[in-house]
Amino acid sequence: MTREQRSSADDVVVVGAGLAGLACALDLCGAGRRVTLLEASDGVGGRMRTDRRDGFLLDRGFQVFTTSYPQVRRRLALRGLRLRPFTAGLVAHTSAGPVRLVDPTRRTAPAPGGPRTGGAPGGVAPSAGALSGGVLTGRDLAALAALSAYDTVLPARVVKRRADRTTAAALSRAGVSRRAVDEVLRPFLAGVFLEDRLETSARFFHLVLRSMARGTPCLPADGVGAVPAMLAAGLPQGVVRLETPVAALTDGGVLLTDGSERPAGRVVVATDAPTAARLLPGLRIPGGRTVTTYYHAADVPPLREPILMVDATLTVLGTCVLTEVSPTYAPPGTALVSTSVLGGAPPGGEPAVRRRLAELYGTDTGPWRQVAVYTVEGALPAMTPPWPLSRTTRFAPGRYVAGDHRATGSVQGALASGTRAAREVLADLARG
Numbered sequence: 311m312t313r314e315q316r317s318s319a320d321d322v323v324v325v326g327a328g329l330a331g332l333a334c335a336l337d338l339c340g341a342g343r344r345v346t347l348l349e350a351s352d353g354v355g356g357r358m359r360t361d362r363r364d365g366f367l368l369d370r371g372f373q374v375f376t377t378s379y380p381q382v383r384r385r386l387a388l389r390g391l392r393l394r395p396f397t398a399g400l401v402a403h404t405s406a407g408p409v410r411l412v413d414p415t416r417r418t419a420p421a422p423g424g425p426r427t428g429g430a431p432g433g434v435a436p437s438a439g440a441l442s443g444g445v446l447t448g449r450d451l452a453a454l455a456a457l458s459a460y461d462t463v464l465p466a467r468v469v470k471r472r473a474d475r476t477t478a479a480a481l482s483r484a485g486v487s488r489r490a491v492d493e494v495l496r497p498f499l500a501g502v503f504l505e506d507r508l509e510t511s512a513r514f515f516h517l518v519l520r521s522m523a524r525g526t527p528c529l530p531a532d533g534v535g536a537v538p539a540m541l542a543a544g545l546p547q548g549v550v551r552l553e554t555p556v557a558a559l560t561d562g563g564v565l566l567t568d569g570s571e572r573p574a575g576r577v578v579v580a581t582d583a584p585t586a587a588r589l590l591p592g593l594r595i596p597g598g599r600t601v602t603t604y605y606h607a608a609d610v611p612p613l614r615e616p617i618l619m620v621d622a623t624l625t626v627l628g629t630c631v632l633t634e635v636s637p638t639y640a641p642p643g644t645a646l647v648s649t650s651v652l653g654g655a656p657p658g659g660e661p662a663v664r665r666r667l668a669e670l671y672g673t674d675t676g677p678w679r680q681v682a683v684y685t686v687e688g689a690l691p692a693m694t695p696p697w698p699l700s701r702t703t704r705f706a707p708g709r710y711v712a713g714d715h716r717a718t719g720s721v722q723g724a725l726a727s728g729t730r731a732a733r734e735v736l737a738d739l740a741r742g
């Protein structure tokens with residue numbers, strides 16, 4: 311680097327304006343450092359973006375926002391997100407019929423900043439019949455209650471330090487029956503882990519249980535993209551450069567795809583995992599999980615409740631009527647149904663999904679219109695045990711790597727990894 315380059319150089323270039331890059335840039339700017347955040351695409355948010363099309367809000371893959379994550383509480387003014395809650399629980403379509411598993415103490419609890427929800431006028435049969443059909447036995451319910459009590463009461467550091475195993479092994483050890491796993495837990499957790507063998511780290515499973523027990527599942531009225539937008543609004547003007555893809559790291563900074571170089575003392579790579587491995591040769595990354603989300607518009611909501619439905623046949627991972635969660639997701643008088651399936655397009659494609667939806671909602675889905683479909687490769691890292699939950703971001707002198715693949719595949723994990731990167735960069739800068 312020449313002397314002029316050095317004087318105009320950033321202290322830190324952060325590559326990638328997803329949640330990890332945004333959190334990192336915020337903390338570095340907060341510490342008074344000169345920072346540029348380079349983003350390849352035309353907007354911030356990475357995997358947490360929302361498209362607006364013909365009056366619809368279309369999240370790029372269905373996701374739920376959880377209010378209990380420590381990083382969310384620390385960094386976001388939840389009221390400003392105008393959060394709209396889901397019913398705390400789910401309906402599982404089992405071989406014995408629909409089982410309704412809701413927390414009666416929280417069903418009508420408002421999300422922070424959101425209105426109270428109304429009752430649940432129906433569409434789905436109540437749970438009692440199915441429970442007596444033996445899908446969940448008393449022993450299962452006791453085992454699940456013990457698991458969630460444990461996760462709610464214990465400090466997170468204890469949960470994090472426990473020996474790791476697969477979630478399937480942890481459930482079996484806790485005494486949950488095979489039937490309860492196959493009919494209820496696997497369908498639900500497959501939607502959280504984006505894999506249906508329950509081979510995901512039990513440490514992560516416990517963190518998920520903990521966040522569910524402590525928080526409210528909800529969606530921002532402007533779509534999940536409102537979350538990174540709020541973070542980006544906290545950055546000084548000019549820090550974020552959109553449509554500026556980084557091609558490589560150089561000795562003195564980064565090389566952009568237009569051939570220009572951007573000098574920087576330190577570089578934090580906060581991209582998706584495959585790009586991070588390309589920019590940082592030698593970096594080991596986990597595999598990724600893929601999910602496809604279909605959006606359908608209907609003239610009449612097929613269910614009048616903001617609740618997630620899961621499917622024991624795993625034909626679909628989960629489905630819900632988004633406009634029951636927040637009417638802002640569709641033009642007035644239209645219902646928007648979100649449905650996710652594992653991987654890419656399923657056998658039989660969208661018509662097979664639509665047929666299954668007709669069974670799940672008990673309605674004719676023929677007149678529904680497909681509004682959009684998103685396949686997200688690498689939606690989550692494959693978090694197989696032993697999964698460390700958090701890793702150093704130091705990769706080489708002056709080079710750092712952050713992102714959910716360095717922590718957990720979640721909003722919390724991405725923000726925590728970006729936070730850690732800033733902390734480690736600042737510590738190294740202070741050492742000189």
Ligand SMILES: Cc1cc2nc3c(=O)[nH]c(=O)nc-3n(C[C@H](O)[C@H](O)[C@H](O)COP(=O)(O)OP(=O)(O)OC[C@H]3O[C@@H](n4cnc5c(N)ncnc54)[C@H](O)[C@@H]3O)c2cc1C
Nearest residue numbers: 326328329330350356357371373374556713714720721724
């Ligand atoms: C469909 C789906 C459902 C999910 N559901 C949930 C959920 O319910 N709850 C939950 O907590 N989490 C969920 N997640 C996970 C959560 O969204 C992610 O863990 C998190 O958003 C990852 O953030 P990140 O910053 O690590 O990476 P990313 O969001 O991938 O950000 C990386 C950024 O780097 C940019 N980039 C890439 N290459 C370059 C380059 N060469 N130069 C410059 N920039 C580059 C990308 O454009 C992107 O903006 C879900 C994710 C998906 C996709």
